[in-house]
Amino acid sequence: MMLVDILEKKIDDSVYIIAEIGQNHQGCLELAKRMILKAKEAGCHCVKFQKSDLPAKFTRSALAREYVSENAWGKTYGEHKEYLEFSRDQYQELQAYSRQLNVDFTASAMDELSLDFLADLKVPFIKIGSGDANNFPLLKKAAGLGVPLVISTGMQTIQTVEKIVKIMAEAGKLDYALMHCVSAYPTPPKDCNLRLISMLKNRFPNVVIGYSGHELGVAITQAAVLLGARIVERHFTLDKNQKGSDHRCSLETHEFKSLIAAIQRFKLTKLPFDPDAIISMLGGDQELAEALQYNGEKKVLACELPCRNKLGKSIVAARTLRKGLKLQLTDLAIKVSEPNGLPAEAYFDIVGKELTDTVYEDEPIAGNMVKL
């Protein structure tokens, strides 16, 4: 099955399944290949990686910060991320291997250079992860590339989601999907907020809605499908006990197989089901009930704050900017910064505003540095 068939609504009884290998390959090409093979054997339609150009995604101080964690692959966050990053040649090798196995191959583009890189590789679609859902210039650029997009919405407010849809509409972009997502690893069931899938479907009836889940197990993801998610993404691992931030909330091969088998048994043309029907269909327990309870409007949740602080994007100075300057777009860049600055969604709002402090290149612009 191809993603475009879902995006063009040519198929309405199937779900496109993405195995998010992400950085669960431990920086090892051979393990990455083995994971691709296992994901294909489990029945996934796509294997996905995460592509970053580190100086484009992170400020120098974000790369230099100490990373003290049992999941660290280096002393600093930069060394850690470098260890997990594959080169162009390695990407090409993984892409060729996926082609041999007849499984789609792609990655999330975590900065503008990575977006160009993936467009150049001619992947079937590009993923924009939650960390960039408020990175409006990246979204504008992505919308102009002529490549289908899958955009996650974790750590964001409904206002930001509306802005994403507006950016796509202004670019005349139709072939994109929005993924409901909560960026907490693992996400507690009560925070999964699955009803937002129905809300997104009602609010944006022309947009395909999917689910990128970080909870434990498969039942909540099955419920997401019964609410109408047509694309499912879950982290994939060959062993949940390995070192790394994402392994615990990932699915092993047998779990992907059981998730896919369950989805194939669903009568998807009868969708959507209501939460009570879903709980009884899935023999649901307390956790499923919590995931399906109404949790209010889409907002940034407390459980997402650690991820937003670590990987959320801020506005930073593209070059040294002197006090008194009226800010122009070319003065600004969007990166993960240490400490955080104004959130990326404020990018267009601060243009024309006066800077009250000098900000050095690659340093964050904080709220109190701009006369609003």
Ligand SMILES: CC(=O)N[C@H](C=O)[C@@H](O)[C@H](O)[C@H](O)COP(=O)(O)O
């Ligand atoms: C928001 C986002 O990018 N999340 C990604 C996708 O879900 C994650 O895979 C992170 O890259 C990962 O959890 C980071 O872990 P560490 O900080 O140990 O490299």
Ligand SMILES: C=C(OP(=O)(O)O)C(=O)O
């Ligand atoms: C961060 C990512 O995904 P999500 O926001 O869907 O978890 C990603 O795909 O890189």
